[in-house]
Amino acid sequence: MDKQTNQRGWLLVLPVVVIVAFSAILPLMTVVNYSVQDTFGNNQFFWNGVGWFSELLDPRSELGARFLEALWRNLLFSAIVLAIEIPLGVLVALAMPRQGWTVAFCLVVMALPLLIPWNVVGTIWQIFGRPDIGLLGYTLNSLGLNYNYVSNDLDAWATVIVMDVWHWTSLVALLCYAGLKSIPDAYYQAAQIDGASRWAVFKAIQLPKMNRVLLIAVLLRFMDSFMIYTEPFVVTGGGPGNSTTFVSIELVKIALGQFDLGKAAALSLVYNLIILIVCWVFYTIMTNAGTERRAKEGVA
Amino acid sequence: MSESLIALAGIKKVFYTDEVETHALSDIHLEIRRGEYLAIAGPSGCGKTTLLNIISGLIVPSRGRVQFDGRDVTALPTERRNIAQVFQFPVIYDTLSVYENLAFPLRNRGTDRRTIDARVREIAQLLDLSGVLDHRARGLTADVKQKVSLGRGLVRSDVAAILFDEPLTVIDPHLKLQLRAMLKQLHRQLDLTMIYVTHDQTEALTFADEVVVMYEGEVVQAGTPEELFERPAHTFVGWFIGSPGMNLLPCRIDGTAAVVGGHRIGLGRRYAALPADRRIELGVRPEYTILAGLNGGLPVRVRRVDDLGRVRIAKVELAGHPVAAIVPDGLAIDGEEAAIALDSNRLHVYADGHLVAPAEA
Numbered sequence: 001m002d003k004q005t006n007q008r009g010w011l012l013v014l015p016v017v018v019i020v021a022f023s024a025i026l027p028l029m030t031v032v033n034y035s036v037q038d039t040f041g042n043n044q045f046f047w048n049g050v051g052w053f054s055e056l057l058d059p060r061s062e063l064g065a066r067f068l069e070a071l072w073r074n075l076l077f078s079a080i081v082l083a084i085e086i087p088l089g090v091l092v093a094l095a096m097p098r099q100g101w102t103v104a105f106c107l108v109v110m111a112l113p114l115l116i117p118w119n120v121v122g123t124i125w126q127i128f129g130r131p132d133i134g135l136l137g138y139t140l141n142s143l144g145l146n147y148n149y150v151s152n153d154l155d156a157w158a159t160v161i162v163m164d165v166w167h168w169t170s171l172v173a174l175l176c177y178a179g180l181k182s183i184p185d186a187y188y189q190a191a192q193i194d195g196a197s198r199w200a201v202f203k204a205i206q207l208p209k210m211n212r213v214l215l216i217a218v219l220l221r222f223m224d225s226f227m228i229y230t231e232p233f234v235v236t237g238g239g240p241g242n243s244t245t246f247v248s249i250e251l252v253k254i255a256l257g258q259f260d261l262g263k264a265a266a267l268s269l270v271y272n273l274i275i276l277i278v279c280w281v282f283y284t285i286m287t288n289a290g291t292e293r294r295a296k297e298g299v300a
Numbered sequence: 301m302s303e304s305l306i307a308l309a310g311i312k313k314v315f316y317t318d319e320v321e322t323h324a325l326s327d328i329h330l331e332i333r334r335g336e337y338l339a340i341a342g343p344s345g346c347g348k349t350t351l352l353n354i355i356s357g358l359i360v361p362s363r364g365r366v367q368f369d370g371r372d373v374t375a376l377p378t379e380r381r382n383i384a385q386v387f388q389f390p391v392i393y394d395t396l397s398v399y400e401n402l403a404f405p406l407r408n409r410g411t412d413r414r415t416i417d418a419r420v421r422e423i424a425q426l427l428d429l430s431g432v433l434d435h436r437a438r439g440l441t442a443d444v445k446q447k448v449s450l451g452r453g454l455v456r457s458d459v460a461a462i463l464f465d466e467p468l469t470v471i472d473p474h475l476k477l478q479l480r481a482m483l484k485q486l487h488r489q490l491d492l493t494m495i496y497v498t499h500d501q502t503e504a505l506t507f508a509d510e511v512v513v514m515y516e517g518e519v520v521q522a523g524t525p526e527e528l529f530e531r532p533a534h535t536f537v538g539w540f541i542g543s544p545g546m547n548l549l550p551c552r553i554d555g556t557a558a559v560v561g562g563h564r565i566g567l568g569r570r571y572a573a574l575p576a577d578r579r580i581e582l583g584v585r586p587e588y589t590i591l592a593g594l595n596g597g598l599p600v601r602v603r604r605v606d607d608l609g610r611v612r613i614a615k616v617e618l619a620g621h622p623v624a625a626i627v628p629d630g631l632a633i634d635g636e637e638a639a640i641a642l643d644s645n646r647l648h649v650y651a652d653g654h655l656v657a658p659a660e661a
Contacts, residue, residue: 184389184391186387186388186389186391187391189353189356189358189378189385189387189391190385190387190391190449190452192358192377192378192379193356193358193378193379193383193384193385193405193453194379194404194405194408194452195379195405195408195409196404196408197408200404200407200408204393204395204396204404205393207395208393208394208395209394
């Protein structure tokens with residue numbers, strides 16, 4: 001009798017199994033399938049083993065060089081974006097009002113960039129930065145700066161970075177703001193009595209209370225910026241040359257531009273794996289920080 | 301000793317939230333002597349914390365002046381007043397060690413390293429924190445955290461008064477006694493002025509020289525614990541101080557007697573006629589209300605007897621009004637019928653809650 005009731009459990013998980021199978025496992029297996037074969041027209045497939053993977057990770061091959069360059073560009077982009085958005089987000093959060101009607105106003109204004117579809121963000125900046133009709137591009141050129149994101153690598157990078165900062169700093173700021181809001185007034189009052197300077201208050205009270213949300217912010221922003229596609233694709237299309245071709249853009253070029261399904265599949269899997277590993281590392285650090293804290297509290 | 305350290309004159313505070321005006325404090329006058337241990341007691345929402353924060357400068361009064369040592373400090377920010385404050389919930393700089401926590405106020409004031417070190421170690425010794433100086437403050441228990449936050453006040457040599465805002469709220473009961481004793485000892489040892497806000501009358505009565513009782517934004521009485529007990533100036537004080545609180549009986553005054561539901565109770569003093577539109581009450585502490593056998597005084601109906609260990613308290617009814625009375629040792633209560641005897645020297649008459657002085661005899 002017991003056995004029968006146990007067997008029925010499988011039936012209950014079946015819907016989840018089906019959904020996960022169709023949404024994740026089957027598509028992923030298709031990609032795995034492509035990554036180990038070479039495709040030709042008329043649906044002809046030839047076994048290639050780990051050929052695409054070894055080519056992808058070999059800097060001397062054409063595919064490997066493109067991938068590693070894009071990867072390096074992507075890491076640099078993420079690093080710059082984090083270096084700007086995290087401190088800036090903290091500063092913005094600190095500057096936000098703590099009470100009154102201005103709070104709601106600030107929150108709405110801050111949330112606006114987050115609500116705009118990524119494609120639209122790209123389009124806004126693509127037009128905004130154009131030297132002929134864009135407000136930003138035109139102004140900069142009128143001021144004597146030779147700014148043109150279509151022809152100059154540095155200008156393209158600056159545009160993409162400023163766009164990302166514009167789009168995502170609010171997220172960091174809102175997370176930090178939530179962290180700051182959770183600090184009881186007594187802390188500020190005690191600090192005032194202790195004669196703490198603004199900087200001492202930040203270091204002794206605000207930063208320690210924010211470090212958890214900051215970790216989340218860093219994680220989110222790293223993941224997002226590492227997977228960025230839409231905005232730079234719309235603005236620069238990966239150019240000039242390959243200067244703003246990040247991994248995802250490279251992937252689309254290979255998969256849909258050249259229709260090299262095997263190479264693209266191998267690249268997808270490696271890309272995915274990198275993200276999973278980074279995710280895991282961050283997750284471990286975060287949970288460790290949590291347990292360490294609990295352990296310390298338990299000791300006393 | 302009797303020189304006044306802190307003087308509050310005509311303090312008023314009005315809060316505006318969502319267009320609603322709340323009178324947190326109305327017209328407070330208070331003098332706090334140097335070296336005094338003052339308790340501010342009252343129920344939640346009576347404005348005692350607001351008053352404390354006005355003294356410390358965290359809140360600016362809507363009207364009135366605050367003087368320290370005769371100097372007007374009403375407009376002076378907290379860090380420039382010679383006070384320290386300990387809050388209800390321990391405020392600790394989590395990431396700093398206990399040592400750094402104690403050194404924090406001195407470092408902020410630019411004290412030199414050697415003075416800081418000497419001072420921190422001295423205070424740590426005093427508060428029994430020497431063993432945990434290099435611990436991270438985050439992992440400490442609430443009572444140790446509270447000691448650390450007190451220590452941050454004590455390290456400063458400029459501090460003349462320490463303000464406590466219900467500091468023992470989150471402390472375990474057995475540690476509460478310990479900390480209370482420590483505070484009392486520190487007060488003697490350091491000759492500091494301490495102002496202690498609490499809603500717990502026992503806390504207020506057991507260790508303050510003087511207790512200020514607040515009620516709905518006003519000081520209803522300030523005096524020694526004995527004065528508050530023997531001559532409550534307001535029915536609220538009678539009720540709030542003492543356990544159980546004072547018995548209050550609606551009555552009518554007729555010369556030297558109070559009339560409660562047909563019973564005449566001799567007051568031993570003559571009172572002027574009181575206007576009929578005021579609420580007149582007779583107040584007597586349960587300690588001076590003694591239960592007796594059937595013919596021992598005013599007839600009452602016994603509802604319940606609580607044995608508090610030291611003493612037995614009977615909840616009785618006198619002409620329909622609830623009264624608490626002491627049950628003397630050896631008195632056996634038989635059935636519901638009994639009587640109470642009131643100590644005529646301990647009777648007080650209140651009109652609309654305020655104590656009425658007897659007329660000249």
